[in-house]
Amino acid sequence: MSSYPGIDSELLRTFVAIADLGGFTRAAEAVNRTQSAVSMQMKRLEEDVVQRSLFERDGRQVRLTAEGQVLLGYARRILKLHGEVINTLREPHMVGSVRIGTPDDYVMRFLPGILSRFAQAYPMVQVEVHCESSSQLLQRQDLDLSIVTRMPGDEIGQLLRQERFVWAEAQGFSPHEQTPLPLAMFNSDCFCRTWACNALDAMERDYRVAYTSPSLSAIMAVVSAGLAVTAQLQSLITPDLRILGKAENLPELPMSSIVLLRNTRTQSPVTECLAEHIAEGFRL
Known part of the structure; x- marks a missing residue:
């Protein structure tokens, strides 16, 4: 059975923030990290996890590649389910x-x-x-x-x-x-x-x-x-x-x-x- 690396939800959260806010700088502010830390997160996501290029950079502008668009849909669903699980298990009342x-x-x-x-x-x-x-x-x-x-x-x-x-x-x-x-x-x-x-x-x-x-x-x-x-x-x-x-x-x-x-x-x-x-x- 093939094994694949797991995807850290924090990587996905940062990835979605970049997609929603249109750049690494604003995303860094939204997730309360430095811009360099955000860049390292996305390098890890691209190179070690999905092994695909997720961003096209044009100066300060950042756009998602076709693979990035695919991942974005999955990322939103994963984070939504993650939130539901935490709410259900942490708040049993x-x-x-x-x-x-x-x-x-x-x-x-x-x-x-x-x-x-x-x-x-x-x-x-x-x-x-x-x-x-x-x-x-x-x-x-x-x-x-x-x-x-x-x-x-x-x-x-x-x-x-x-x-x-x-x-x-x-x-x-x-x-x-x-x-x-x-x-x-x-x-x-x-x-x-x-x-x-x-x-x-x-x-x-x-x-x-x-x-x-x-x-x-x-x-x-x-x-x-x-x-x-x-x-x-x-x-x-x-x-x-x-x-x-x-x-x-x-x-x-x-x-x-x-x-x-x-x-x-x-x-x-x-x-x-x-x-x-x-x-x-x-x-x-």
Whole structure:
């Protein structure tokens, strides 16, 4: 059976830094080594380990060779697996399950990236997601973490993000010109629906809630078909929709505060770690 030299993960880490930063000098700063030490590492990687030229040098510019590009893909995967192994074995308490609650509108926009990064770091943790309105989540006592919407000045828990609600309709359609104004909104216990209706009542504009659903995807499907206007967080407005305002005789909507609530009775290293991932994800 043939034997091959092992590849030190520190060599791969330096190699990836050079590829990402475009040179030995910046990579040396990133990995906290001298430039000469980085050069020696790469000489060892090229000559003793892979026995291939990995870099093309043009003055101060450094580019990867074809072999270097191949190694880069493998290096990223090896380092990713290395990190997962260390996280799993060094932190054996990071096993178990965590129950989080969130309104449906945050699921598509924020949760995929958050849960993907968390799963990569802690693959042994089971995450159970419950999608309900903010008012329903505030009544539950069985969740470890809850993401809810609050009015500015009425925040509780950890503030994740502040964002404005906006009116929107499909490009190429004009349901805002209809009387009464057709709305597609979440069900009646949604903060957003209450704020939108209160704003229309204050300006005495006639409207009707023509479509309701607990699902954001269902609401957006109705709006994208040109059947109604909706009010949602600005970050949820997709390119096929356009934001409406005073020019369309629609009132300004309030800012919202998205906050994270912790259940003090079920706090653990697992729930706190996921809470940190959630906070980071809402900052992106």
